Amino acid sequence: MSAAPVADWPRDIHAALAAAEIRQVAYVPDAGHARLITLCAGDGAMHMVPLTSEQEGVGLAAGAWLGGQRSVLLMQSSGVGNCINALTLIETCRLPLLMLITMRGEFGEFNPWQVPMGRATPQALQLADVLVQRASRAEEVGAVVAGAARLAFASYRAVAVLLSQQLIGAKSFQK
Amino acid sequence: MSRANTLDRRAVVRSLLARRGGLLLVTGLGAPAWDATAAGDSPLTFPLWGAMGSAAMIGLGLALAQPERAVLVLTGDGEMLMGLGSLATIGVQRPANLALAVLDNERYGETGMQETHTAHGVDLAAIAAGCGFAQSETIRDMAGIEALGARLDARQGPLFAQVKIAADTPPLALPPRDGALLKNRFRAALLGPQADLA
Numbered sequence: 001m002s003a004a005p006v007a008d009w010p011r012d013i014h015a016a017l018a019a020a021e022i023r024q025v026a027y028v029p030d031a032g033h034a035r036l037i038t039l040c041a042g043d044g045a046m047h048m049v050p051l052t053s054e055q056e057g058v059g060l061a062a063g064a065w066l067g068g069q070r071s072v073l074l075m076q077s078s079g080v081g082n083c084i085n086a087l088t089l090i091e092t093c094r095l096p097l098l099m100l101i102t103m104r105g106e107f108g109e110f111n112p113w114q115v116p117m118g119r120a121t122p123q124a125l126q127l128a129d130v131l132v133q134r135a136s137r138a139e140e141v142g143a144v145v146a147g148a149a150r151l152a153f154a155s156y157r158a159v160a161v162l163l164s165q166q167l168i169g170a171k172s173f174q175k
Numbered sequence: 176m177s178r179a180n181t182l183d184r185r186a187v188v189r190s191l192l193a194r195r196g197g198l199l200l201v202t203g204l205g206a207p208a209w210d211a212t213a214a215g216d217s218p219l220t221f222p223l224w225g226a227m228g229s230a231a232m233i234g235l236g237l238a239l240a241q242p243e244r245a246v247l248v249l250t251g252d253g254e255m256l257m258g259l260g261s262l263a264t265i266g267v268q269r270p271a272n273l274a275l276a277v278l279d280n281e282r283y284g285e286t287g288m289q290e291t292h293t294a295h296g297v298d299l300a301a302i303a304a305g306c307g308f309a310q311s312e313t314i315r316d317m318a319g320i321e322a323l324g325a326r327l328d329a330r331q332g333p334l335f336a337q338v339k340i341a342a343d344t345p346p347l348a349l350p351p352r353d354g355a356l357l358k359n360r361f362r363a364a365l366l367g368p369q370a371d372l373a
């Protein structure tokens with residue numbers, strides 16, 4: 001019995017972002033985003049903007065859209081808490097915002113400090129008027145991100161895709 | 176710490192915007208937005224009414240998207256202090272077409288004139304210089320403002336100016352409040368009819 005080919009989901013996300021004509025890629029790194037960051041950095045049509053804090057990416061997305069460009073904001077779930085007040089800009093101005101959020105604190109988490117924000121992430125986003133979607137299986141990630149991008153930019157809304165920790169694999173600090 | 180903060184904020188902003196041409200302007204919330212409105216409302220002004228700490232990053236996103244256009248962020252010392260990390264982020268990007276002018280009254284004017292950190296010597300211009308801005312200065316006279324205004328179009332930035340202004344409260348001059356309107360009129364003025372077809 002040969003193993004089914006494993007979907008290369010970071011490559012599928014990159015393809016979805018390229019198809020959506022994303023030009024600015026803002027991020028605070030997460031291990032789960034490492035490969036996607038490398039792929040985007042190697043794409044001459046995408047401009048990388050490393051941030052000191054996730055909320056900067058909300059302002060960046062607003063400015064990019066005012067200037068006629070589409071952007072994406074990459075972060076881990078603990079970064080969501082840093083964005084809340086900035087997200088009022090998106091809601092009030094009916095701006096599009098696409099967020100890709102790697103989940104921590106849910107599946108096999110080793111670090112207890114990740115659990116509170118991980119647990120609060122979907123509701124915190126919803127309270128901030130962000131539409132929340134989730135991708136948990138490698139095969140579905142590309143389509144979920146493509147659909148989220150279309151929703152965000154066609155309907156001028158904030159859309160977050162939560163990438164399940166199960167998809168990424170729990171991080172371990174043990175030998 | 177305060178020394179001779181004598182510049183009149185309305186005169187500063189009027190001078191900076193006197194020949195604004197196609198300048199794209201983002202303002203921080205509160206008094207800087209009123210100052211820009213007093214100098215003349217424009218569809219190419221995007222005044223914030225909230226999202227404190229975001230003005231510089233909105234300017235960065237805009238400057239990256241429109242590298243041929245000069246972008247000015249006009250904000251308060253309190254608003255800038257809330258987004259200090261964005262100076263580091265801008266320092267990495269170094270967009271030549273972006274300028275930040277901080278109207279520094281050393282106060283949170285909007286909330287009752289409480290002292291900000293700059294009243295205790297925090298030097299925003301030094302921070303911006305340390306973040307890699309191409310030019311960074313503290314301006315205390317109108318000659319400095321006129322020189323800054325003349326450089327906005329040169330696209331030799333990123334520029335940072337900490338403008339020491341008097342802590343007074345000129346009459347209100349309010350821009351539109353509807354965020355969707357502000358966004359739509361800005362995009363229409365900048366991008367033309369295709370703004371709504373994208």
Ligand SMILES: Cc1ncc(C[n+]2csc(CCOP(=O)(O)OP(=O)(O)O)c2C)c(N)n1
Pocket residue numbers: 085203204205206207225226227250251252253254255278280282283284285286291
């Ligand atoms: C997140 C957040 N915290 C606090 C406030 C309250 N607030 C509104 S304006 C302002 C001060 C702005 O000070 P500054 O940017 O220096 O402008 P000034 O009025 O002094 O020109 C504050 C603290 C707010 N709007 N948002």
Ligand SMILES: [Mg+2]
Pocket residue numbers: 251252253278279280281282283284291
């Ligand atoms: Mg102030």
